[in-house]
Amino acid sequence: MSDMSLPAIILILATFFAAGAVKGVTGMGLPTVAMGVLGALISPLTAAGLLIVPSFVTNLWQLLAGPALRPVLRRFWPMMLAICAGTVPGAAWLAGGDAGVARTLLGAALVIYAGYSLLARQLSVPSRMEPVLSLVIGGLTGMVSGATGVFVIPAVPYLQALGLSKDDLVQALGLSFTVSTVALALALGAHGAFSAGLMGLSLLALGPALVGMWAGQKLRSRISLATFRKVFLGFLLLLGAEMALRPVL
Template sequence: MIGFVIGVFAIAGMIKGTIGLGLPAVSMGLLTIFISPFQAATLLIVPSMVTNFWQLFAEGQVLKLVRRFWPLLLGIVVGSIWSIFPTLGHGEFQSEALLGGMLALYGLYGLFAKNMPNLAAHEKWLSPIMGYLGGALTVATGVVVIPVVPYLQSLHLKRDDLVQSLGLAFTTSTICLAVFLHQHPVENIPMDYKMSFIALLPALVGMWVGTKIRYRIPEQKFRKVFFCGLVIFGGYMVLHQLGLL
């Protein structure tokens, strides 16, 4: 089990180091092959928290972003408390199907989203809605991707602001997920924080390797293969849960 977890987080960290995203999605997708989504989410907490903090505080002006995006963050918190979706560990079939659907959507978005429309003019009312859906899907799948990532990219932020804004949203979602998992334990499924700490090292090593790979392999080619893989893998998870495979 330890070797499997180390391998998963090394791969996920490498992908994040190469293209700047994908650690939660890849980790959850691979881990749920052998363990439940609830248990996989508990292993994700420490590596996600550390890498998200790294991403958030790599540059300054964090308070400025908090003042701007507090409606989004509040929506994430509310969504994680009152989710409209079946939550992790409480309806396992739905959680795995939702996770597969999220991975497939994430892959399709990465493959086909070229020029995002500028939604900055609608930010005031869109932020709490996007935040709520992001928080609700976080406690349902263990992954915050859709719709938070496309939404923030649609605001046409400067590169550094976008990276930090994603880190802010990811950090908030990870904290909410950790609180949810602690308050809603599942019988006979332990919350293995020790294993989560063990997973941190291979994730960081993987990120370091990924940064080296970034300069050797064309990023666009790597991204295309990665997102195609997510579509195929996510689609398989959905069809498998529906009993079609």
């Protein structure tokens, strides 16, 4: 924390306020926005460490606020274990990999997520395939989140394809994001990439994230959610494309 300038810290806090506002409006997006913006400006490894506390607290809040925690846990615990298992090799690569390559992979993950969300048709997963697919999707989600700090690919499209009720979907997403955050924190810590100074700044970022989330919830009833979603995904698409193509531009 001591090696960061005051303007850099202000930018980080402003980013988490904006990321919290997006989560307040849409119910998701805090780690994605934080990694997208900060990963374009600083090391993706540092950005991943910064999102740990805000992501954990806001997603745990989302998880515990739902009406059916036990059924969601019973249904998705194999997927959560697979997320943890997949995060370990992904985080090892992020902790020891080249920052430029990590930024390119992060950009690609943002492009894939935003492009899918904007263009793809809603999928449907047959119930007989869920036990196997949950393990596969969980493992892939863990590897992607460990390597990029983005928790949404492919967990979000998969959970949306299961035909869950709105409340169950929000709670399942909260569970997936919470587990992904904890797994990433433990994996980065095991590789010595989550220092006390980074933890302090991550804790400081929690305040703006919670204020932004509150503001986003207030804003939700005053704006078109569909329009906001398109603008948000369009922003992620452009940001991700710039990050992915930066080495060749």
